[in-house]
Amino acid sequence: xxxxxxxxxxxxxxxxxxxxxxxxxxxxxxxxxxxxxxxxxxxxxxxxxxxxxxxxxxxxxxxxxxxxxxxxxxxxxxxxxxxxxxxxxxxxxxxxxxxxxxxxxxxxxxxxxxxxxxxxxxxxxxxxxxxxxxxxxxxxxxxxxxxxxxxxxxxxxxxxxxxxxxxxxxxxxxxxxxxxxxxxxxxxxxxxxxxxxxxxxxxxxxxxxxxxxxxxxxxxxxxxxxxxxxxxxxxxxxxxxxxxxxxxxxxxxxxxxxxxxxxxxxxxxxxxxxxxxx
Numbered sequence: 001x002x003x004x005x006x007x008x009x010x011x012x013x014x015x016x017x018x019x020x021x022x023x024x025x026x027x028x029x030x031x032x033x034x035x036x037x038x039x040x041x042x043x044x045x046x047x048x049x050x051x052x053x054x055x056x057x058x059x060x061x062x063x064x065x066x067x068x069x070x071x072x073x074x075x076x077x078x079x080x081x082x083x084x085x086x087x088x089x090x091x092x093x094x095x096x097x098x099x100x101x102x103x104x105x106x107x108x109x110x111x112x113x114x115x116x117x118x119x120x121x122x123x124x125x126x127x128x129x130x131x132x133x134x135x136x137x138x139x140x141x142x143x144x145x146x147x148x149x150x151x152x153x154x155x156x157x158x159x160x161x162x163x164x165x166x167x168x169x170x171x172x173x174x175x176x177x178x179x180x181x182x183x184x185x186x187x188x189x190x191x192x193x194x195x196x197x198x199x200x201x202x203x204x205x206x207x208x209x210x211x212x213x214x215x216x217x218x219x220x221x222x223x224x225x226x227x228x229x230x231x232x233x234x235x236x237x238x239x240x241x242x243x244x245x246x247x248x249x250x251x252x253x254x255x256x257x258x259x260x261x262x263x264x265x266x267x268x269x270x271x272x273x274x275x276x277x278x
Contacts, residue, residue, distance in 0.1 A: 005046045005225045008068040009035040010060065012075040013052040015203040022203045030074055030201070030208060034103070037214030038221060046221070053078060058086050065089060066231070070099035070224045072217070073106045076203065087111050095191030096231045099224025101217065104201035107162075112197070115190050116164050122182070123159035126204060129176045131155045133184055133200070133216075140171045142185065142196065142219040150212045156202035158182045164197075172216075174199060185216065187223075191234050196220040 011031025015022040026033050031050045038048050051059025053075075065071070071090065075082065087110045094100050094115065102112045107120045133150035135143045150172075159180030165188070172185030184199035198216055201207045208214070237247030 004044060005042070005221060006067055006069045007035075007038055007046050007048045007072065007221055008060070008064060008070075009038070009048060009050045009072045010058070010074070011050065011052050012078050013054065014077045019203075025206055026203075026208070030203060033208035034072060034074065034217060037208060038218055041214055041218035042222070046218075053081060058082060060086050060090060062089065065093045065098065068093070068098055069226075070101060070221045072101040072103060072221065073109060073111060074103045074201065075109045076105040079109050082110050084110070087114060091115065092233060093231070094193035094195070096233045097192035097226045097228050098231070099193060099221070099226060100195045101220045101224055102195065102197045103217070104156075104199060107164075107197065112195075115188070115195060118165060119163045122162045123157070123180060125157040125159075125178065126202065127157070128154045129157040129178060131157070131184075131200065132175045133172050134175065136170050136173055136185075140169065141223045142171050142187075142216060144219055145215055146219070147212060150216070152200055152205075152207060152210060152213070155200055155205050155207055158184070158199055171196075172198075192226055192228060192231075194224045194226055196224050 009031050011029055011034070013029050013031060016026055016029045017023070028036070029052070031052060035048045035050050038046055051064065090111050091114055100111070100115075102109065106112055107122065113120045131152040133152065135146060135148050137143060138148070157176045157178060157180055158174070159176070159182050162183055164186070167183065167186035168189055169187040170183055170185070171187065174182045174184035182199060186197050188195040198220060200213050236250050238250055239247050
């Protein structure tokens, strides 16, 4: 593939503004650390930009998403501040073919829960647990170049039960010093888009400077890219016999004329009801 993957790294960027220790740990923001990791591992194979919650439209305008092959998402303290309109926009682009890499506490973001259709809840504990990330599928593109196991000396613990649909693929599972386990690298297809969830990355730890974590995210970005001639929404079309490629617009089960007639009948009934009540 000759064209570089166009990546937008989205970060909530609230902990970095409000907590001095997090700002010291991530002087360029957590989104900045993720972006730097992608640039370091992908080089000329990627064009990387960032966007944050407090930008107009959260930095995720129609134009930005239209020119994004893969969006990475990290959020935690301000999920509810993300505009429903922007979530709908991102959701539409994922279904149309934009890749999405959801990181750590992004499991509870509006966009991930919308795509999953479940609560996406889990167990957690933030007490400096050691995490071992075990590769379940060593042949998967996301696992390439990743040590077995990937060792993170300190991070937040996530444990099962993780309330998500059965993944299309489980690439990694994690075990923690408390004995818990977690499906920490899982993939889904939604519409024409590919989704990768990767667990590590709490704001209280320098996880996004870990070279192996950066490698996984870079691999995930390359995997999540979907190449299509154009990004279009999945559409229900009617195909005549012998028509294998064009299709026709669909006006609903009753057809457009019948729908219009039904609307006119309803309007007439409403006028009659108003007249009877006068």
